[in-house]
Amino acid sequence: MVDRTKRGPFRGHGPYALAALILGSPGGPGVADRLAAQAAPEVPAAPDTVLFMNATIIDGTGASRFVGDLLIEAGRIAGLGPPGSVTAPASVERRDLTGLVLAPGFIDIHNHSTSRLFDSPLAITQLAQGITTIVVGADGSSPWPISDYLERIDDLRPAVDVATLVGHGTVRAAVLGESFRRTATDAEIVDMTVRVERGMREGAFGLSSGLEYDPGFYSSTGELIALARAAARHGGFYMSHMRDEEEGLLEAVDEAIRIGREAELPVQISHIKAGNASVWGKAPDVLERIRRANEEGLDVTADQYPYAAWQSGLAIVVRSRMFSNPDSVAKGIAAAGGGSRLQIVGFDAEPGLNGLRLDEIARIKDMTEVEAYMWIMENGGSGLIGHTMNESDVDTFMASPWVMTASDGGVRSAHPRGAGTFPRVLGHFARDRGVLTLERAVARATSMPARRLGLTDRGVLRAGARADLTIFDPERVIDRSTFDYGTRQATGIESVWLGGVETWSAGEPTGARPGRALRRMR
Template sequence: MRRLFAASIGMVALALAVWGVAGTTAQSPTALVITGAQVADGTGTPLRTANVRVVGDTIVSVGAEAPQSGDQVVDGRGLVLAPGFIDVHNHSTDGLATDPAAATQVAQGITTVLVGPDGSSPEDIGAYLAARRAAPSTVNVATLVGHATVRTQVMGDDYRRVARPDEVTRMAALVDAGMKAGAFGLSSGLEYVVGSYAATDEVVALAKAAAQHKGVYISHIRDEADVVMDAVKETIAIGERAGIPAQITHIKLGTVGVWGKAGEVVALVEAARARGVDVTADAYPYLAWQSNLKVLVPNKQYKDPASVKEALDDVGGGKNIQFTRLARYPQYQGKRLSEAAAAEGLSEIDFFIRIADDEVGIIGHTMAEPDLKTFYQQPWVMVASDGGVNNNHPRGAGTFPRVLGRFVREQRWLALEEAIRKMTSFPADRLGLADRGRIAVGKKADLVLFDAAAIVDQSTFEAPRALPVGVRSVWVNGAPVWRDGAVTAARPGRALTR
């Protein structure tokens, strides 16, 4: 009897203990609670003081709820809490494998990157996403299908012509397969060599394939210089004909002859939007672009002195062209074309022709600030970096803090809440990321806590990977990835699909 009584008491005690633990877990789960921050919810509405509670990877409350016993508490007083920034033009396609910490990305508050831009993407989208799941990084990653990628897959080295109808059909099938594997849309780089030979009809056909899966079309348009207006019109036409949301990526006016014409570009886009065409844009906050040397000569006559002279005149001369990659002359990396030519005892034209067949990376310092300001103040222009890990342009490490520090705080181009909208809910909505881009109950806990009075970029053209200041903490899917000025050991980034 004594043994039976003791056993009964033990069973009751065990049941009470189990019930107590379960009850506590259900009512007061251990959580991350960020208290007292000024919350920018991502929609553009005014900041408000609130406590944000996160359980696992999800936001479970936003309001006045106090932390509970056992919660991890982060004091957000005096700081701004925003959704993690979503970079819709990012060149970390390969970099996330070699540098999964991605310090230059998370240090500026980026929590999701969209790769595969400018027409260049992984050939096998499914395999790429599987690899990112198997070896996650600090950030979430999504991808586009690249037009130039599928064009090369179908046409091989014979791409310097208009594609035949059967080839377009095969390209469209590859786009369809990529979308089924999880891509978010189609990218193009119509100014670059492979894409430049494509007829508009070809791109429309591929965009239609992406549209069947509710994708987006994001384009490095056919020209960002003297014929930029025609290129903008083509992008609008592709979106309209294919029935797909279209985006002009890194919108700019990149040569002296079109400086001051941002208003004309805005008028073209707004006229299209007024008649129902879903067209938007993104922009990076710098007056210099990064590409390859050949992009300077639209007619592709890279060794014709007259063509080269016209190209250099368009950008204000070789003093505005800076080398980022020049394998045959490594001593000139970081130098201007004018400096290299002088050192070699050549004219700028002759030095250009000498290196025309090399793989040469450049930065073009050829944009005007009033045009950039005009673009950034349009509600349909979002923030994007055109950077990525290990990038040799300062935008790779500084884009988002630069907007918040220089364009919001110092120059007052934008309100803080509007700038954050351009970095969060706007790109999330564009891509169809329903569970990200906002601070709201049920959304994924991609969050950035920063000091609005201190945040700013520190990267320069001489030190392009210098990290910004002012970002205190970053969480991806509820896990801390940036804290106390350093990347943590967590690698919670996910491969995202539509």
Template sequence: MIPLDYPRMRHLAFRSLVIVALALSGRGGAVPAAQSPGSWVITGAQIADGTGGPLRAASVRVVGDTIVSVGDAAPQAGDQVVDGRGLVLAPGFIDVHNHSTDGLAGDRAAATQVAQGITTVIVGPDGSSPPDIGAYLAARRAAPATVNVGTMVGHATVRTQVMGDDYRRVARPDEVARMAALVDAGMKAGALGLSSGLEYVIGSYAATDELVELARVAARHHGVYISHIRDEADAVMAAVKETIAIGERAGIPAQITHIKLGTVGVWGKAAEVVALVEAARARGVDVTADAYPYLAWQSNLKVLVPNKQYKDPASVKEALDDVGGGRNIQFTRLTRYPQYQGKRLSEAAAAEGISEVDFFIRIADDEVGIIGHTMAEPDLKAFYQQPWVMVASDGGVNNNHPRGAGTFPRVLGRLVREQGWLTLPEAIRKMTSFPADRLGLADRGRIAPGKKADLVLFDAATIADRSTFESPRDLPTGVRAVWVNGTPVWQDGQVTAARPGRGLAR
């Protein structure tokens, strides 16, 4: 059951938010990034403090960028007041898998992120990170966005730095040592852990021992290992076992990112994956996962063919059959055939008058982005109901999958309110304290004195995603206000002028 009556008293809270924003800005607009946010109190809201505990009515007082009290205290002289009656106040959402690495430089407003209630994004996923972690974080601090930013150090990035184009083989010991030095430098510069993308071309050639050695380096810096595992289809069980082994051998917390069963042949086997993880956790291996609330994934065309024989008709046919045919593959980027962007592979092949296999082979050497509609809802539900699975988007600014603009409201609106998969407090925990603890962000993820004032105020009765596969950047509804480091970044249905985000490190 969802532990909340959903009152619809929204107009007073909305009006007070506008008044507060005007008062804080002093000029009928949003708070400039350089201006102190002052002191303010949210009263009357139901607090979801991030721990998973029950909602409770309390006032939250903020001074500068920090929460100073949570309870019944009345506002003090000079405090601005936000009326939160009928709304839920939660810690800002932390997206542990976000593809805004480059996008934040050009879109510092990040509307698709803050409109969801996201206040911190973790970039550098899937093994691909900025090559110079220190320089990247310095750039984000020099030109801040609306959101805080942390980054992983990417396995594929350091592998390319060491091996160049000669990566289609197992690395030599001296090369692994050089990669380890780069991981060490990245962690010292502020990375939160090591990411890998073992299903992608560069990472796929790495031996497990290579990953263990690099993960050991991250472990010495108290980092986490987050992996797009080697296979999310027919060989998923072996891939899960490998990730567990890397975590166990390296002595590092390990996370299976965007956990899924992505082909028809493994539908219904979530219980087997859960059993593998539960057995590892029972013997003391620190293994967790994250998931997005959609039945479709986004990647490049080549991931469909595990044996990398992209021009072999038999291999391509087997790959397409494994995902239920070309009707389940939708193009998001197709430069040579822009008329088919948004269309299915089956539609493009029919329009060209050739088979699906032949069209795949024709475009195999192009840069082709796809969405695979190849997952089953019972598996998604089974994963989301595990206490060790957190929420993450695998999206980001300017993303062509609806998860980039809709993940967190979709969980709260569809999975919590409509389908009852999770209680509201548990869903909030999966978005806040759980990822904060996983990443070592000790001052984020909870509503408690001394924590940073990253906060989201939302209407639990109306919060919902609006992004679709046809219109993936439509903004959600129901999020009333978002604060980052004590400064409002989302109000009145739009981004403010403030850019208070920070570059975060351990």
């Protein structure tokens, strides 16, 4: 793999540094995680036998809630039905869940805890959201080799199950090296295809791309179709951070759908959004394209985090990549709506500026916004939270049957989505504002991602399914993380179970680490 993390203005903007930008600086919750990681994990706890009684059951299918009992035994759901209808041994542990919702464990199909799990295996901010399974390797950047990473996860035994995708950017960098700023040759595409095939054989669930980032930025549609066909041969899907979420949004959606059509595999559009004012109000047009594709017989869905701001690298503002050209920089800042919408994070050269907007930094440094941008890029670049989205578009995507929930964050994320995504959908959007029903909010976090991944053992509460459970208080569940304090722990998630082992209870991790690596087999 080519090391792109220390190359002038691109520092921190290649796919290999993307996770670091998204995760932000250490600190906040995670101290207990790091301490736990210093000792070898104990033998995972055996699954418990528990009868949950009088729970408000939301089964993940989107069906209406009902009050009932659920029995778990040997890591599976052994019984489910109305109160008093589930047979259980007299000695079994009983928990009365009156007033609480019992749902399947949440599946985060776009998570960036790839490396942070190894010093934070308890994944506290993830458990506090009700997450039981995470998928890493999105945005074109994945661990490599896939088999080595999954073996390390098995050895680690974190508090969540972990799956991965194989990254287009990762294999492209391995083949093209430093000469990635061009179209790949036929021979190079064949080489990349072989690597994707290898990743899929080793257990990856699909192919991801990050087409706004290097080196994926320079790839042709034909290259992506060829690699997606390789993933399709192993039953995988194609997940894309598209080429453009702003001025070229609709064309980018068309390209993603074309790749799915020609490669004959399902498509997942990452963190769907209308990214700046040039495309505000275009959410219905995006969803109409997805609807037509599904009507045509394709399988196209998307995921979304519930905030009106995105996070990436500062470089993404200047799409021409001409970071030292004042006109190009000015155009990019204007398209974002001005420096007041651009919040700097992860600026190592002068950490005291982290959290400030570009216009504030310009005033402090007695510069124009263009000069301040160029100065940051010349000094290693930074991460960026872009406050450029429209709440109405967020609501439109939230209400769509084609869109599921995903954080695009992870352990110790600088963006509040890393600690707050799932409770925010349940609390702010479902309970407080009624943008969607609570049943639909749960389905977005459970059966929808399970279906996309092809996981038939989780995502729905039914007899025989794996006992991955999230129990929450529908009146209290809410996110507490903010753009100033991104790692504040969510509240209202009462208990989390992974394979019949309780990992979260009353606002604290139990210390149990029953997680394992998931491998797609075909």
